[in-house]
Amino acid sequence: MAEDLLVAKGIEVTYGGGGLFGSRGHKVLHGVDLSIKRGETIGIVGESGSGKTTFGCALLRLVNTSAGTIHFDGMDITHLPDEQMRPLRRRMQMIFQDPMASLNPRHSIRRILVEPLLFHRVASNAADAEARVMSILDRFALPKIVLDRNAHELSGGQRQRIGIARAALLEPDFVLADEIVSGLDVSTQAQVLNLLKDLSRELGLALAFISHDLSVIRAVCDRVCVMRFGKVVEEGPCEQVFAAPQSGYTRALLDAIPLPEIDPEWLDRETLAELSS
Template identity: 50%
Template sequence: MSEVKHEVLLQAKGIYKNFETSKKDQTVHALTNVDLTLYRGETLALVGESGCGKSTLGRTLIRMLPATRGSVTFEGQNITAMKDKKFAPLRRRMQMVFQDPYASLDPRMKVRDIIAEPLETYHVCKTKAETTHRVLELMQAVGVPAEFLNRYPHQFSGGQRQRIGIARAIALQPDLIVCDEPVSALDVSVQSQVLNLLKDLQKQYGLTYLFIGHDLSVINFIADRVCVMFLGHVCEVATKEELYSRPMHPYTAFLMDAIPQADPHRRNQHRRVLMGEVPSPVNLPSGCCFHTRCPYATERCGTEVPELREWDGRMVACHRAGENWD
């Protein structure tokens, strides 16, 4: 992680994101009062169960989705209500790597055109030859051979396609890249190659990553800090060392217990299993959104929403933060 750890690149305050449904008076509450700070040069991971709002948050932070309420500042500038024309110079500095390398590349475009598209959109290069030269440099940076310049996406493996997607994302030399589960659709043998590539590129270009994932072993490898989400709420934010060694939110503790163990002796140890169903985002429970599944919940948890507050050097949203969940 960069030495400028405490230089704030992006900050979100009180972010809400709602989606209207086809049914009258029915709203999906995808994000609720999310506060988040992203420091320059770090990798901040978003983790949680499917449907908890990770991808929605990633897209909302870079204005691919409009926030219902709240504000996002990028290098001190409020981009939430900024007009498109004014936002355009900042937009090129925020890019995204998508989950599905098969769906994120246009099958009708050659590799050269896919990677060149952002360069041409922002008129980075003066001539076609200069654009092609830059595309070849980007292909080399991500490990795609130059002779594949005029191939189509269907002629590549999943790992190679994701490398092409990464080349497209770094083409404009962004400051921030949102990586939306970039290795979950890849074979395990290929995942490590792509993760190592992301780390190398981060050092080379000084990138900041918002890394969305659900595989906690991947998160442990790639992340500097981890933000745990449940049902559109932030439960806990901490360094990965703090989070994996001593979770302070009960939901985080259950996630840690779900990590598969390679040691057969540890595999047989008693492990806590989270019971119950995830509440509907259409009808959020009162109080703490996790209290209906939490075995440690008190009466207060069912009536009062816990604030995300600092506790022992990290941020936790729990009335019983700091207690032992063993």
């Protein structure tokens, strides 16, 4: 059985607080636990305001925790100083919901993809970095002409694939994907999700997939974590949770957004349709 790569216990996040009158601030996460094994994909679901994105950012140390511990590959990173976190950043990547917010609008796609490879010393030199970028463009069905374009000149699906490519090029161990197919058409969703599934399988990635779309979670995830008001109300294998939810809140979510009949081939079918169009 694969070992745990990321283990979070009792995670709390509090915004605000302190100041002149010593206010206690607003607690967003209330003692959240989660473990993710190497090669495992876990879905994190919940309504807006449930704390799922804050939790994801806490796992990556992008927001500070007010309580709890986070261990990555056996190392306690809960309060690790920035200079000691820096070498781990390559191994812990995030793919954002809006790629325009994470792709520098002033830089060409070539620069966006090549510079991280050199900065993190994944590529030995500029020629090596260029070769790696060319290879992943072929893998992601992206034309080489995109390298000389800026993010605003690409389609939404192309931008999202560039965001995934940038993360994958760094050969990470853990990837957090936050609502990355929201707003994309069905065929483009399928293509993006299949890319993630292939990368997870080939690289042995641990993947946390944040989404409000329960159908997407069921299609790509091994386990699901259901959050409400900053707490985990249910967690378990996707098939088990969706077939027989134990929490009233999970049942309410499923009733509010009925899942379609299971069609295990929809990802492959939609991807083929996109590639042949």
